[in-house]
Amino acid sequence: MKYENSRKFFEQAMNIIPGGVNSPVRACKSVGSDHPLFINNADGCMIFDADGNSFIDYVGSWGPMILGHRHPKVTEALSFALAQGASFGAPTSAEIRLAQAVTEAVPSIEMVRMVNSGTEATMSAIRLARGFTGRDTIIKFDGCYHGHADTLLVEAGSGVATLGIPGSPGVPKSFVEHTLSLPYNDADCVREVMEKQGDKIACIIVEPVAGNMGLVPPAHGFLEILREVTEKSGSLLIFDEVMCGFRVAYGGAQELYGISPDITCLGKIIGGGLPVGAYGGKREFMEYIAPQGPVYQAGTLSGNPLAMSAGITTLEQLKKPGFYESLEEKSARLSEGLKKAAEKAEIKASFNRVGSMMGLFFTDKDVKNFADAKTSDLDLFSAYYKGMLQKGIYLAPSQFEAGFVSAAHTDEHIDTTIKAAEEVFAMLAR
Numbered sequence: 415m416k417y418e419n420s421r422k423f424f425e426q427a428m429n430i431i432p433g434g435v436n437s438p439v440r441a442c443k444s445v446g447s448d449h450p451l452f453i454n455n456a457d458g459c460m461i462f463d464a465d466g467n468s469f470i471d472y473v474g475s476w477g478p479m480i481l482g483h484r485h486p487k488v489t490e491a492l493s494f495a496l497a498q499g500a501s502f503g504a505p506t507s508a509e510i511r512l513a514q515a516v517t518e519a520v521p522s523i524e525m526v527r528m529v530n531s532g533t534e535a536t537m538s539a540i541r542l543a544r545g546f547t548g549r550d551t552i553i554k555f556d557g558c559y560h561g562h563a564d565t566l567l568v569e570a571g572s573g574v575a576t577l578g579i580p581g582s583p584g585v586p587k588s589f590v591e592h593t594l595s596l597p598y599n600d601a602d603c604v605r606e607v608m609e610k611q612g613d614k615i616a617c618i619i620v621e622p623v624a625g626n627m628g629l630v631p632p633a634h635g636f637l638e639i640l641r642e643v644t645e646k647s648g649s650l651l652i653f654d655e656v657m658c659g660f661r662v663a664y665g666g667a668q669e670l671y672g673i674s675p676d677i678t679c680l681g682k683i684i685g686g687g688l689p690v691g692a693y694g695g696k697r698e699f700m701e702y703i704a705p706q707g708p709v710y711q712a713g714t715l716s717g718n719p720l721a722m723s724a725g726i727t728t729l730e731q732l733k734k735p736g737f738y739e740s741l742e743e744k745s746a747r748l749s750e751g752l753k754k755a756a757e758k759a760e761i762k763a764s765f766n767r768v769g770s771m772m773g774l775f776f777t778d779k780d781v782k783n784f785a786d787a788k789t790s791d792l793d794l795f796s797a798y799y800k801g802m803l804q805k806g807i808y809l810a811p812s813q814f815e816a817g818f819v820s821a822a823h824t825d826e827h828i829d830t831t832i833k834a835a836e837e838v839f840a841m842l843a844r
């Protein structure tokens with residue numbers, strides 16, 4: 415494959431955009447690539463770069479593209495919405511329709527506020543929890559990523575883990591002194607901390623399915639314990655379902671595991687590929703937000719009509735009978751195929767999957783938390799990433815990211831991917 419145009423664009427971008435990219439993980443630095451792919455267009459589960467190369471896409475714009483790219487119904491809805499005007503900075507009925515779809519899908523959400531990104535959703539949810547409880551301290555978990563708000567970068571996953579950045583310069587110590595980060599899936603540790611400090615804790619925020627240290631499912635009973643200790647101490651439980659919401663089930667991880675949080679953060683899928691975020695929960699909490707309540711939060715483009723229409727149409731498609739069953743079948747086929755391929759080549763690898771979110775770690779440990787994920791052989795991951803790319807398979811360029819299957823992937827695409835992995839594993843084993 416030739417990458418001349420991507421290389422040329424990256425040189426130009428490096429001059430005028432920090433690191434040549436508008437979000438760090440895209441630069442593909444950690445896998446040793448000297449440039450990312452510049453993308454021209456995408457269709458279904460295929461993505462096409464600026465040099466005319468085509469790839470089967472398992473990044474799906476980092477999760478939103480669950481229907482695949484350019485779904486005809488979403489494209490049609492967007493054209494219609496655009497014809498009415500791109501933004502009004504005033505309420506539209508589309509905001510009510512998306513709010514209705516979200517509250518119907520996720521019963522713990524009685525009211526929802528739209529924002530423009532997952533970062534805004536989690537940042538606002540934390541402010542609400544602090545405002546409502548009158549407490550400052552928050553608990554998060556190592557390797558979970560909740561966007562780039564100052565207080566949430568402590569021990570974060572995703573790009574922070576990929577680039578090995580310890581938190582971030584520019585975040586004053588005093589901003590993070592109220593953030594406690596605990597090991598994911600360690601119920602005993604949570605109990606211990608909550609027994610000692612529960613009355614000071616405003617909230618526990620968690621990715622109920624962690625997708626930013628690779629993919630790590632919640633251990634049996636872990637989410638139940640979080641619910642129990644927060645209820646006991648009067649703290650709020652926040653599920654950050656920006657990635658897993660509408661992904662692992664129509665009602666998200668809370669439907670899958672049967673736990674009802676106080677506040678839920680959403681993003682990605684509910685915008686159908688347009689910039690969006692949302693946070694919602696029980697009426698008593700949400701009525702605390704301005705202008706109804708005292709906790710301030712605002713946004714010029716919040717509830718943007720294009721994002722609302724792409725989101726509404728996406729959720730309509732997801733609601734169709736059999737959607738998640740079919741996605742589960744495809745994802746199981748892929749994950750089983752990759753597992754067998756690694757076993758055949760005697761590659762040390764550990765696999766996690768929840769529905770259409772999956773992770774392959776180059777370690778012989780079962781990966782249950784960030785410390786386990788960090789035992790992965792990152793050089794082997796880089797070689798795997800590059801090998802797969804050469805064979806036309808587009809994966810996230812980091813061990814600490816999840817992979818996503820979409821409704822547009824067919825058995826044929828999946829079998830092509832497994833065959834590519836067999837060849838790459840065989841090469842890595844030599």
Ligand SMILES: Cc1ncc(COP(=O)(O)O)c(C=O)c1O
Pocket residue numbers: 530531532533534536559560561562621625626654655656657658681682691
């Ligand atoms: C679980 C989770 N929360 C929050 C975010 C932040 O979302 P955004 O990148 O839209 O700000 C992300 C992704 O970046 C995420 O995966």
Ligand SMILES: N[C@H](C=O)CCC(=O)O
Pocket residue numbers: 437438439440476559572573625626657815
């Ligand atoms: N893991 C991140 C979000 O889910 C990846 C997106 C980004 O940071 O650019």
